[in-house]
Amino acid sequence: MNTTPARPETLDAYTREQIDLALAQYQSQPGPLLQVLHAVQQRLRYIPDAAVPIIASALNLSRAEVHGVITFYHYFRRQPPGTHIVRICQAESCQAMRTDALTEHAKKRLGIGFHETTADGRFTLEPVYCLGNCACSPAIMIDDELHGRVTPEKFDALIEEKTRA
Numbered sequence: 001m002n003t004t005p006a007r008p009e010t011l012d013a014y015t016r017e018q019i020d021l022a023l024a025q026y027q028s029q030p031g032p033l034l035q036v037l038h039a040v041q042q043r044l045r046y047i048p049d050a051a052v053p054i055i056a057s058a059l060n061l062s063r064a065e066v067h068g069v070i071t072f073y074h075y076f077r078r079q080p081p082g083t084h085i086v087r088i089c090q091a092e093s094c095q096a097m098r099t100d101a102l103t104e105h106a107k108k109r110l111g112i113g114f115h116e117t118t119a120d121g122r123f124t125l126e127p128v129y130c131l132g133n134c135a136c137s138p139a140i141m142i143d144d145e146l147h148g149r150v151t152p153e154k155f156d157a158l159i160e161e162k163t164r165a
């Protein structure tokens with residue numbers, strides 16, 4: 001896990017505005033850090049390192065505290081993701097249906113590991129822990145689309161479809 005403190009970087013006006021809107025939405029609630037982080041990621045698809053000091057200052061927390069929470073939860077991204085986010089379930093029911101083999105296949109097919117993005121910026125691969133589709137394990141999600149009983153062949157076909165789109 002990367003524990004490097006956030007580096008300063010410049011934010012464009014749009015990005016800064018989205019962070020401010022996320023803060024405005026949740027700042028006054030008790031213990032708002034996670035909600036703010038979720039809101040920032042929802043708006044920007046990731047949490048820029050430069051957002052850390054802004055969020056810390058607004059919530060009266062240290063930068064290390066904010067950075068620590070972002071790096072603790074793998075759900076939070078520190079880099080912009082690819083055009084399509086491919087999530088492969090790693091939870092119990094999918095494990096029983098060989099999600100490990102599917103995951104290995106997916107990593108080979110895309111040429112990346114978890115939390116990485118293909119060189120062409122098209123796909124980001126992420127683990128997820130239960131998609132609520134256990135009856136159709138192994139399950140994956142591509143963007144907002146849920147797919148069940150995914151074989152390596154089906155995975156390739158789905159990726160091919162997205163590549164052509």
Ligand code: FES
Pocket residue numbers: 089090091092093094095129130131132133134137138139
């Ligand atoms: S365990 Fe994979 S969808 Fe529930």
